[in-house]
Amino acid sequence: MTEPQAGPDFVQLLDPQGNRVENPDFSYSGSDSDLADALRDLVLTRRIDSEATALQRKGELGLWPPSLGQEAAQVGSARAFTKHDIIVPSYREHGVAWCVGIDPVDMLSTFRGTGMTDWASRPDNFHPYSFVIGTQTLHAVGMAMAQQRDGVVGNQNPEDSGATIVYFGDGATSQGDVNEAFIFAASFAAPVVFFCQNNQYAISEPTTVQSRIPIYRRAAGFGFPGILVDGNDLLAVQVVTDWAMDYARKGNGPVLIEAYTFRMGAHTTSDDPTKYRNDTELEAWQAKDPIERLRRYLLRVGAINQTWLDALAVESDQLAERLRTGCVNLPEPRLADYFEQVYAETPEALLDQRDQHLAYEASFLEPR
Numbered sequence: 115m116t117e118p119q120a121g122p123d124f125v126q127l128l129d130p131q132g133n134r135v136e137n138p139d140f141s142y143s144g145s146d147s148d149l150a151d152a153l154r155d156l157v158l159t160r161r162i163d164s165e166a167t168a169l170q171r172k173g174e175l176g177l178w179p180p181s182l183g184q185e186a187a188q189v190g191s192a193r194a195f196t197k198h199d200i201i202v203p204s205y206r207e208h209g210v211a212w213c214v215g216i217d218p219v220d221m222l223s224t225f226r227g228t229g230m231t232d233w234a235s236r237p238d239n240f241h242p243y244s245f246v247i248g249t250q251t252l253h254a255v256g257m258a259m260a261q262q263r264d265g266v267v268g269n270q271n272p273e274d275s276g277a278t279i280v281y282f283g284d285g286a287t288s289q290g291d292v293n294e295a296f297i298f299a300a301s302f303a304a305p306v307v308f309f310c311q312n313n314q315y316a317i318s319e320p321t322t323v324q325s326r327i328p329i330y331r332r333a334a335g336f337g338f339p340g341i342l343v344d345g346n347d348l349l350a351v352q353v354v355t356d357w358a359m360d361y362a363r364k365g366n367g368p369v370l371i372e373a374y375t376f377r378m379g380a381h382t383t384s385d386d387p388t389k390y391r392n393d394t395e396l397e398a399w400q401a402k403d404p405i406e407r408l409r410r411y412l413l414r415v416g417a418i419n420q421t422w423l424d425a426l427a428v429e430s431d432q433l434a435e436r437l438r439t440g441c442v443n444l445p446e447p448r449l450a451d452y453f454e455q456v457y458a459e460t461p462e463a464l465l466d467q468r469d470q471h472l473a474y475e476a477s478f479l480e481p482r
């Protein structure tokens with residue numbers, strides 16, 4: 115498969131040099147000041163990611179799945195949500211989590227092993243991170259069908275309409291769950307946007323081995339639209355996601371978006387990508403960096419200047435400092451939490467087990 119080129123089958127509105135590109139079907143109507151806000155989110159998302167990666171290297175986190183390189187796919191899509199939409203992430207959507215207002219220190223708790231994924235700052239319409247590949251797509255279809263039955267889809271007041279968006283990777287498309295989710299969504303015209311970040315790899319497995327055709331074209335076989343978008347182009351991702359969410363909210367059924375991007379870091383901090391990909395590939399994608407192209411564009415049109423960038427660098431350093439302090443000060447988990455966070459109402463048998471474990475813990479000389 116060759117690299118996609120800008121055109122009707124590959125939506126790109128900002129090229130890697132930061133020039134606006136015309137597309138026959140999509141155009142960006144936001145202001146340059148909106149784009150400056152988006153650039154801030156991109157830069158801060160990258161900072162959260164690099165700081166978390168460093169914290170893992172220092173032994174403060176057990177693991178971290180880097181989002182480096184995928185910031186535009188995440189922040190661009192997140193700018194298309196309304197408060198009536200349901201967002202179902204996988205484990206790498208730190209940029210989406212940031213955009214919906216989640217405290218990044220909360221995100222770290224999961225990877226430090228001090229908390230689950232039910233973060234205090236998590237809004238109700240943002241589902242906890244999913245680590246089992248593909249399962250969240252089935253959950254999302256169920257949530258979308260619930261929205262349909264609750265009457266918030268294609269209703270009389272478009273302001274109140276909602277849809278569901280679910281994030282997954284290229285590798286997830288090889289899972290049965292994802293294909294079942296596609297079928298169910300198509301059969302029930304569920305208002306769900308399947309947002310696939312094709313970051314070219316499922317750990318070490320290249321996408322080209324998993325799919326003989328571009329992923330977005332699979333949607334046609336299930337009977338719903340599929341769109342390929344430049345995942346490193348924030349403008350294109352935002353506009354395409356906006357269109358797809360609107361299509362779903364109006365009751366037209368599901369859409370598959372393939373955001374063509376690249377995981378510039380490791381799969382997780384336990385992975386060494388130099389074992390399965392070469393520097394040439396990484397360098398080719400560094401030239402398509404999602405942050406650099408937007409920065410170039412905004413500098414050229416005069417929407418930002420060096421003073422603005424300097425202020426953002428200060429904000430970014432402050433955020434990093436807050437993350438470092440917040441991480442090491444995360445409260446230790448209580449043993450009882452492991453029992454009490456399983457069911458809404460904990461059954462008697464589990465309460466007995468909890469009490470036995472607490473008694474066992476208390477039997478030590480220095481209880482934690």
Ligand SMILES: Cc1ncc(C[n+]2csc(CCOP(=O)(O)OP(=O)(O)O)c2C)c(N)n1
Pocket residue numbers: 206245246247248282283284285286287313315316317377381
């Ligand atoms: C059901 C299941 N099988 C295997 C794994 C192990 N695993 C974790 S990530 C991953 C690759 C996922 O690749 P992709 O869907 O492309 O997402 P990416 O990590 O690239 O964002 C695998 C196989 C898992 N978490 N769940």
Ligand SMILES: [Mg+2]
Pocket residue numbers: 283284285311312313314315316317
């Ligand atoms: Mg992948």
